[in-house]
Amino acid sequence: MSTTVQEREPHAVSGGETALPIVKYNDVKKSFGDLEVLHGINLEMRPGEKIAIIGPSGSGKTTLGRMLMTLEEPTSGTIEVDGELLWHMERGGKLVRASEAHLHRMRTKIGMVFQHFNLFPHMKVIRNVTEAPRKVLGLSKEEAHERAVEMLRKVGLEDKLDVYPSKLSGGQKQRVAIARALVMRPKVMVFDEVTSALDPELVGEVLEVIKEIALEGEMAMMLITHEMDFAREVADRVIFGADGLIVEEGPPSELFENPESERLQSFLRRMN
Amino acid sequence: MELDWEYAFSILPTLLKGLKTALYATVVGFVIACVAGLVLALLVRVRVKVVKWVTNAFIEFVRSTPLLIQLFFLYFGLNKYFQLSAFTVGAVALGIHYSTYLAEVYRSGIDNVEKGQWEASRALNFSKGRTWTSIILPQAIPPILPIMGNYLIVVFKETPLLAGITVLEMLTRSKNILSRDWKPFEPYTMVGLIFLVLSLTMAIVFELMERRMNRRFTK
Numbered sequence: 001m002s003t004t005v006q007e008r009e010p011h012a013v014s015g016g017e018t019a020l021p022i023v024k025y026n027d028v029k030k031s032f033g034d035l036e037v038l039h040g041i042n043l044e045m046r047p048g049e050k051i052a053i054i055g056p057s058g059s060g061k062t063t064l065g066r067m068l069m070t071l072e073e074p075t076s077g078t079i080e081v082d083g084e085l086l087w088h089m090e091r092g093g094k095l096v097r098a099s100e101a102h103l104h105r106m107r108t109k110i111g112m113v114f115q116h117f118n119l120f121p122h123m124k125v126i127r128n129v130t131e132a133p134r135k136v137l138g139l140s141k142e143e144a145h146e147r148a149v150e151m152l153r154k155v156g157l158e159d160k161l162d163v164y165p166s167k168l169s170g171g172q173k174q175r176v177a178i179a180r181a182l183v184m185r186p187k188v189m190v191f192d193e194v195t196s197a198l199d200p201e202l203v204g205e206v207l208e209v210i211k212e213i214a215l216e217g218e219m220a221m222m223l224i225t226h227e228m229d230f231a232r233e234v235a236d237r238v239i240f241g242a243d244g245l246i247v248e249e250g251p252p253s254e255l256f257e258n259p260e261s262e263r264l265q266s267f268l269r270r271m272n
Numbered sequence: 273m274e275l276d277w278e279y280a281f282s283i284l285p286t287l288l289k290g291l292k293t294a295l296y297a298t299v300v301g302f303v304i305a306c307v308a309g310l311v312l313a314l315l316v317r318v319r320v321k322v323v324k325w326v327t328n329a330f331i332e333f334v335r336s337t338p339l340l341i342q343l344f345f346l347y348f349g350l351n352k353y354f355q356l357s358a359f360t361v362g363a364v365a366l367g368i369h370y371s372t373y374l375a376e377v378y379r380s381g382i383d384n385v386e387k388g389q390w391e392a393s394r395a396l397n398f399s400k401g402r403t404w405t406s407i408i409l410p411q412a413i414p415p416i417l418p419i420m421g422n423y424l425i426v427v428f429k430e431t432p433l434l435a436g437i438t439v440l441e442m443l444t445r446s447k448n449i450l451s452r453d454w455k456p457f458e459p460y461t462m463v464g465l466i467f468l469v470l471s472l473t474m475a476i477v478f479e480l481m482e483r484r485m486n487r488r489f490t491k
């Protein structure tokens with residue numbers, strides 16, 4: 001693929017060859033109070049692309065993903081999703097803050113899986129997965145059920161439909177959370193350290209499920225992770241961030257075998 | 273003092289009529305308190321500062337003035353303009369007064385729902401209203417039901433205040449019996465016993481309900 005060349009020509013739109021990026025961060029900055037935690041991020045994801053985001057904790061990885069899920073608003077800069085501005089709208093030639101209706105429409109393209117699952121504890125597994133398709137997408141009970149069962153089968157939990165989340169292991173909970181996000185059929189999905197709250201012996205089953213989903217291909221995935229082997233195996237591209245900046249990025253083979261920056265070298269040494 | 277049981281039982285039917293009124297006022301008042309309390313709890317969370325401020329001021333005001341004064345105020349104040357029965361005014365006043373306490377109970381229930389539940393709701397694109405009705409309130413309310421039950425008992429025990437505005441509940445009826453027969457001990461003893469029996473019964477019922485729920489909801 002000739003992506004590196006295209007990336008060096010920012011305005012090249014070459015007909016049907018290059019698909020529009022599904023996600024594009026344009027000089028995005030984010031502060032919490034006086035503390036700026038992201039200092040101008042530029043990042044593109046192609047449709048279906050799997051990117052892994054690695055870096056020391058506190059470097060702003062979660063914040064980056066949360067801004068895409070509209071859980072955190074950028075302090076400056078813009079994010080585009082599927083060719084449209086996410087947090088802004090044009091009004092009389094000026095950019096204004098997006099309305100709730102605009103955000104609602106944009107969110108149909110985005111999904112997220114959280115570190116702590118955030119399942120709905122008062123609903124059985126099946127209802128955790130059917131609730132949004134029914135109440136948000138307006139699917140009929142039967143349609144929603146059918147879609148949900150298909151997703152739960154994909155994550156290997158078709159035998160747990162009528163169980164409350166409290167009865168599941170951490171790995172099973174996270175797989176339900178993945179099914180719950182997938183069932184909405186987003187174009188891009190954020191996975192924020194989805195295995196770091198799990199007991200070590202449960203990490204594998206969740207990563208396995210994510211790998212399978214990645215292989216299906218059409219959905220872009222932003223994988224924020226500390227699992228370097230997993231990143232190497234699944235990601236098309238790896239982004240290394242530190243202190244609120246992207247320090248280095250490239251295909252996993254290059255990035256892991258020949259890290260250029262001192263920061264990445266020492267980070268990788270510490271991870272191994 | 274000797275209790276004249278025969279006399280005590282002879283006035284029981286009249287007192288039970290008063291009990292019926294008291295229970296009716298309790299239920300109506302409590303339903304108003306539950307609904308208005310939820311509305312207040314939600315208004316406090318509105319982002320508009322004025323709304324928040326006015327709601328908090330209202331809650332503070334209602335809580336820091338005695339219910340009896342509120343009853344007089346509403347009864348004599350409103351009756352200048354509206355033809356409302358003493359019972360209606362009494363039930364509404366009970367409801368408004370206790371809504372300010374239930375608002376606080378709802379608030380604690382809502383605050384105890386994990387932040388992640390809001391975030392998951394947003395990520396799944398639930399509307400604000402849906403998030404409340406499908407995700408937040410179903411988790412916020414079950415844990416506070418026992419406290420709400422306690423307030424039901426409290427409201428019931430406050431109904432004698434309605435005697436102040438001539439509602440024919442148990443205290444008013446006792447006073448009427450007293451001015452007829454001049455035997456003070458029996459009516460007030462009976463009223464006390466009725467309150468004791470009913471409050472205890474309610475407390476036990478709620479306790480059993482709580483245990484059953486705890487069993488269902490244990491994580």
Ligand SMILES: Nc1ncnc2c1ncn2[C@@H]1O[C@H](COP(=O)(O)OP(=O)(O)O)[C@@H](O)[C@H]1O
Pocket residue numbers: 032037055056057058059060061062063064
């Ligand atoms: N809601 C918040 N309020 C204040 N500071 C925050 C908030 N969220 C994150 N931060 C700070 O922003 C920085 C980046 O955090 P985060 O995005 O969670 O990093 P990472 O996911 O890479 O560990 C950290 O210093 C963190 O303390």
Ligand SMILES: [Mg+2]
Pocket residue numbers: 061062063193
């Ligand atoms: Mg993080």
